[in-house]
Amino acid sequence: MPDNPISQSGQSLLFLTDEQLRKGIEAMFFAYRGFTADPDRILADMEYGRAHHRAIHFIHRSPGTTVNNLLSILGVTKQSLNRVLRTLIEDGLVESRVGKEDKRERHLHLTQKGAELERSLSDAQRDRMRAAYRAAGPIAVAGFRQVLEAMMDQDLRRHYDTLKDRGA
Amino acid sequence: MPDNPISQSGQSLLFLTDEQLRKGIEAMFFAYRGFTADPDRILADMEYGRAHHRAIHFIHRSPGTTVNNLLSILGVTKQSLNRVLRTLIEDGLVESRVGKEDKRERHLHLTQKGAELERSLSDAQRDRMRAAYRAAGPIAVAGFRQVLEAMMDQDLRRHYDTLKDRGA
């Protein structure tokens, strides 16, 4: 974390007032609605919901991930995930392969069809993010990421970092 | 929006790569879980959920707001809001007053008891935000807010700004 001249001075801790914090809370609330709006619109036309989007996203992100790993990333019960996963497998969007080393495990992959849906969902979501990033500029984006990362629970942060490392 | 030397240069638009955007998307996902975790824990012990929290928050924020106004802030149907509001009124957390000028309207206020719950919920949520803000510093916080604001839909942004103006 970079030192900060303002907070270091002991003065001007105004960004920590309850008023500032409340604005941040409301910004999170309204922004998250925008964040999910575009994929939700696409999914509404199908028989899928946000839970399907999440599963598809993380299977795409970590091809071959096990059900257990996905469970701990998503933070839901296996029954809840299983319902979603079952429909995705039935509909031919996700493939479940028995593990080679440990045959109890199932490794999850997107099919061609699944990858196409993933693409259309993430395109929609990225378009909005891209517009926001462009409007705010790279310095703001860095701050955005810093604050979000500091808001995560430790175990969520671990998942986030693991995913991050694989990526860029 | 301040000019930005990096993006202005036409070079180094690296912060707009799909990889960067995906990281931002995942940061939003994991951070939002943290964002709601603390109030959720408090609410789980009561017969309330996140929907009650949202209603309480915005009634606190805009005392005397009408049902219609609350509906458009929350972006849900009146049936959905009504279910929540009814329990809050029955339990004596919210008071509904007939409008003076227009008697069709109901103006919503938190009772003493409602204000107490609001306080405990927002204390919990603010604690986490404060820690994140402090860890990231004021410049990061400014960027955080900038990006979130740029992610909002126009009508959400309007509500956000209206609330913001009343506050600080």
Place this chain on the structure above:
DNA sequence: GAGGATAAGTCAGCCTTGTTGACATTCCAA
């Protein structure tokens, strides 16, 4: 004053997505 518009509330029924709890199956490893 009548009629249409508006604000709020309500009933019924549906869907998604979360939860518990119980239990079966399969397979690895001690």
Place this chain on the structure above:
DNA sequence: TTGGAATGTCAACAAGGCTGACTTATCCTC
């Protein structure tokens, strides 16, 4: 061979979204 781990499944339930239809009360306008 037996215990535990990973997975899958059934049943039941709850929160909180949704639509549609309808009532009541209150404006507001012609």
